Amino acid sequence: MKLVEVVKTLDATLLYGNDTEMDIVSACGSDLMSDVMAYVKENVLLLTGLVSPQVIRTAEMMDIRAVVFVRGKTPGENVMELAREKEIAVMTTDNPMFIACGKLYNAGLTGKGVW
Amino acid sequence: MGDNLMKLHYDIPAYDLTYAGEASSNVKKLLVQLGIDPVRVKKAAIAMYEAEINAVIHGNGGAADVEISSGRIVICISDKGPGIADLELAMQEGWSTASDEIREMGFGAGMGLPNMKRYADRLDIDTEVGKGTRVTITVNF
Numbered sequence: 001m002k003l004v005e006v007v008k009t010l011d012a013t014l015l016y017g018n019d020t021e022m023d024i025v026s027a028c029g030s031d032l033m034s035d036v037m038a039y040v041k042e043n044v045l046l047l048t049g050l051v052s053p054q055v056i057r058t059a060e061m062m063d064i065r066a067v068v069f070v071r072g073k074t075p076g077e078n079v080m081e082l083a084r085e086k087e088i089a090v091m092t093t094d095n096p097m098f099i100a101c102g103k104l105y106n107a108g109l110t111g112k113g114v115w
Numbered sequence: 116m117g118d119n120l121m122k123l124h125y126d127i128p129a130y131d132l133t134y135a136g137e138a139s140s141n142v143k144k145l146l147v148q149l150g151i152d153p154v155r156v157k158k159a160a161i162a163m164y165e166a167e168i169n170a171v172i173h174g175n176g177g178a179a180d181v182e183i184s185s186g187r188i189v190i191c192i193s194d195k196g197p198g199i200a201d202l203e204l205a206m207q208e209g210w211s212t213a214s215d216e217i218r219e220m221g222f223g224a225g226m227g228l229p230n231m232k233r234y235a236d237r238l239d240i241d242t243e244v245g246k247g248t249r250v251t252i253t254v255n256f
Contacts, residue, residue, distance in 0.1 A: 034226035037161050038208075038233065050221040054168075057136035058221075061143065061160040063153070078133060 001025075001109045003066055003089060006045060009107045010093040010100055012068060016080060017089025022065060026111025029070075029101045033058040041111065047100055051075050056082040065089060070097045121145075121183040127167055127192070129176030132220055138179045139164040146188070151256055158234040159188050159254040165227045166192040166250050172217045173197070174248060187236075190252040198244040206232065 004020040006012065014020070022043075029047040030036050036046060036058055047068045048055055056079060059067055066089040069075055074092055075083075083090045093100055123145075125138035143160040147153075163179070170177040174194025182189045199205045206228050213223025228250075232238050237253040 031221060032224040032226070033221040034165065034224040034230055037165065037230050038226055040157070048221075052220055053133055054135065054221055057140065057164065060140060061136075061157070061164045063157060 001104075001107065005107065006066070006068070006104065006109070007091060009103050010068060010091070010095055012091040012093040015075070015090045015092060016083050017066065017091070018087075019065075019089070022089070024066065024109060027101065027104055027109055029097050031097075036064075037062060045104075045109070047097060047104075049073055049097055051079060053078050053082050055079065056086060056088055059088050060086045067091070068093055068100065070095055070100045119184070123179075123181040123183075125179040125181075127170045127177045127179060127194075129174075130171060132171060135168055135171040136164055139167050142181055142188075142190070145183070149183070155254055155256050158236075159190065159252070162231045162234040162238075162252045162254065163190045163192070165230045166190065166252060168222055169227050169248075169250075170194040170196070172213065172220075172222055177247075185256070187253055187255045190254075191249060192252075193247065193249040195247040198246055198248055199240070199242040200244050202240060202242060 001024050003022045024045045025043040026041045027045040028039050031050045044064045045066050046064050049071050051073045069092045072094040146156045174196030177194030180191045204210050208229045209225040211223045211225035217223040235252040236255045239251040242248040
């Protein structure tokens with residue numbers, strides 16, 4: 001799935017990101033960053049309700065190139081600044097976590113991590 | 116790079132989650148520049164980041180000393196925090212002593228040490244209650 005399709009599926013607003021054609025093959029939904037780091041896969045989309053610079057740090061360490069903030073969370077400038085520096089796409093959606101994950105799964109994003 | 120040893124030192128500030136991860140970010144960038152295999156880079160970056168976060172949230176800050184040679188990276192993170200009373204328990208996934216405040220920041224899932232063990236080729240933990248903790252993470256290239 002292309003990033004542009006993620007945006008469309010979630011009715012999301014793209015706050016930062018130039019490469020809307022990037023391929024997303026799996027997704028991880030979590031508010032706990034260490035749980036995200038237990039999960040190794042390439043081309044991952046991270047969905048989270050946590051708004052903190054550590055979300056971007058975690059994405060950076062994991063080579064995650066796109067993050068969706070769910071439940072209408074809007075990241076602050078400290079988060080956005082780090083995202084621009086690390087070139088990590090950032091979106092926000094009003095959908096709650098469960099619904100956001102469900103919509104993406106339904107739309108064909110079914111890849112999961114390695115546990 | 117030959118067998119030249121590269122040594123780096125970073126101070127890790129206490130309780131400052133805005134900058135937590137700076138040291139790991141710098142090391143990751145450097146490993147990428149050195150042309151290290153991306154899988155190895157990711158392992159080292161995640162293990163170091165978890166250790167750095169632990170030093171910030173549990174250890175009252177500390178320091179990171181990193182040695183990179185052609186064959187491996189050795190990351191030593193030390194703090195002067197409370198130490199770990201029961202290391203066996205701390206190594207179990209999901210077990211955590213983190214406060215609600217730390218959990219609100221997205222950490223304290225009880226996955227820090229298990230993640231370090233998962234990604235490091237070798238993990239040494241030296242801890243003493245009341246004195247502090249030193250974790251040494253080795254990732255082979």
